[in-house]
Amino acid sequence: MLLLSLLPPFLAVGQGIAKPDFEQAREAVEGGRILPLAEVLARLHETQPGRVIEVDLDDEDGMMIYEAELATPDGRLIEVEIDAASGRILALDEEDGD
Template structure:
């Protein structure tokens, strides 16, 4: 498995709702996406839409980048987002549970 699976980069459009309030993030097709889809189907990780909905409930904002990577000894969704008050934050979430592992405010 590659150390980093890029799921979506620099999303230009805001996430759309799936009818249940969960954001739907456009993702380019490719082998990384297929691998992530397989992990979801096997129940090893949560779907990205569910993880983003959990994140939005605690830290509302605009998602600009999502990566699935191996960190902390597990698969982690790394989400860069702009908060409602304009701060750029990076949030690491356990891909299996959606639990927030780390939250850093970017200095740039």
Template sequence: MGQMPRLASTRALVLLLAAAGGSVHADPHDHDRARAALERGEVLPLAEILASVTTRVPGEVVEVELEREDGTWVYELKIIAPDGRLLEVLANAATGRLLKQEEEH
């Protein structure tokens, strides 16, 4: 399978995860807050964040959460790197700027 079809399927999975709240323990109203933030222009669309982050941090995105940290919207992405490491990447949801990248243990 080529890179583009895999990225498209990964994006579809991530969108499903985001619509479901990102995790089993998510607040059932998280998607409402995320949608409202997008409508107010406080966050970039997830597709833009994914396109930006995956060009700088290659791998397969397996989880996405949108959170407020110290008054700032932040996308938290879990990415499986090509070498198998699990990475946590934080990106400013308003600008797409990478804030942090670290290996999960």
């Protein structure tokens, strides 16, 4: 399954330096504060088909955001920001090939 190939989520902590914090992510899911990554990616795939390249979990001013990078079937690279609590897509940007 595609989800098994994903890198674990990361949380932004400290002085803007992202470090892996799997325990906090797991506790946030178990506590119902964020949706599981598998559920978020399943929802995303319904509207944005493609292969997931990378996923990060960031804390942006107290709001947990999944940032997913996808390669679309037509070869574009897009970045999607998703509210980790609701699964709602917040932003979708196509990355330049430069």
